[in-house]
Amino acid sequence: MTMNRRRFSTALVAGAAASLISTRVTAATATSVKAGNIVLVHGLFADGSCWSEVIPRLQAAGLNVTSVQNPLTTLPDAVASAQRVLDRQDGPTVLVGHSFSGMIVTEAGTHPNVSALVYVAARAPDAGEDYTALAKTYPTPPASAGIVFDGDEGRLTEEAFLRDFAGDLPEAKAKVLYAVQQPFHKALLTGKTTKAAWRSKPSFYAVSTEDRTINPDLERFMAKRMGAKTIEVKASHLSLISHPDEIAQLVLAAAGQRD
Incomplete structure (x- = not known):
């Protein structure tokens, strides 16, 4: 169904009333099939538990939710x-990616079970595009300076994680996330997508306006290029944890569960 901007905005504000945050919605036409399944994918410096605040909100809406454990290898x-995971879904499925896993959503999103795509402060390359080269056309975000390598494995230092990755979370909570940080392999960063699912699937994008891991203007560019239904959240890179109501509402809209 075609989404109405005013009604969509009202739903987002209602869902986020407790957060006292202004969320800006960009009008873009996106038609979504009603989906009963949600597949979530995490990015770098994280594991599947980073969706722990969003998952119960989606389950409360009666959706079947699975959080993929990204191996972070290639x-x-x-x-x-x-x-x-998509192969196991029964019927229409919304594929959601945070950060680096936008690469995965863009490639795997052509799967026949996928009815819509959601990008949360995520990479959204075109087919064959050099994302690193694209990112270099924007100011380098501060978190990049905090990546350290142990041989072929990369990770964020604790200082960079707390300040640049999870900057709007309580320190105690951010430290728990730091403790489960999974290192990524250098080879992962050399991969390029061979297809762009957002060219054929309804797409939604949540921009983090205070992001210090991916430049917010780059996020806006990618969202606009794909013609995504877009919201802007005043959040760090981890909007899925600091503002789960807004992110859950966007996923529900992609699933056709909200007008």
Whole structure:
């Protein structure tokens, strides 16, 4: 169904009333099939538990939710991990990616079970596009300076994690997330998508306006290029944890569960 901007905005504000945050919605026409399944994919410096605030909100709406454990080894490995989960879904499924996993959503989103795509402060390359080269056309975000390598494995320092990755979370909560940070392999960053699912599937995008991991203007560019239904949340890179109501409402809209 075609989404009405005013009604969509009202739903978002209602869902986020407790957060005292202004969320701006960009009008873009997106038609979504009603979906009963949600597949969530995490990015770098995280594991599947980063969706722990969003999952119960989606389950409360009666949706079947699965959080993929991204192996963080190579892009083909990561895409395969998502595809295996998508294969198990019964009926229309919304595929949601945060941060790096936008690469996975873009590639795996052509799966026949996928009815819509949601990008949360995520990479959204075109087919064959060099995302690193695209990112370099914007100011480098501060978190990049905090990546350290142990051989082929990369991770964020604790200082960068707390300040630049999870900057709007209480320190105690951010430290728990830091403790479960999974290192990524250098080979993961060399992968390029071979297709762009957002060219054929309804797409939704949540921009983090205070993001210090991906430049917010780059996020806006990618969202506009794909013609996504877009919201802007005054949040760090981890809007899915600091503002789960807004993110859950966007996913529900992609699932055709909200007008």
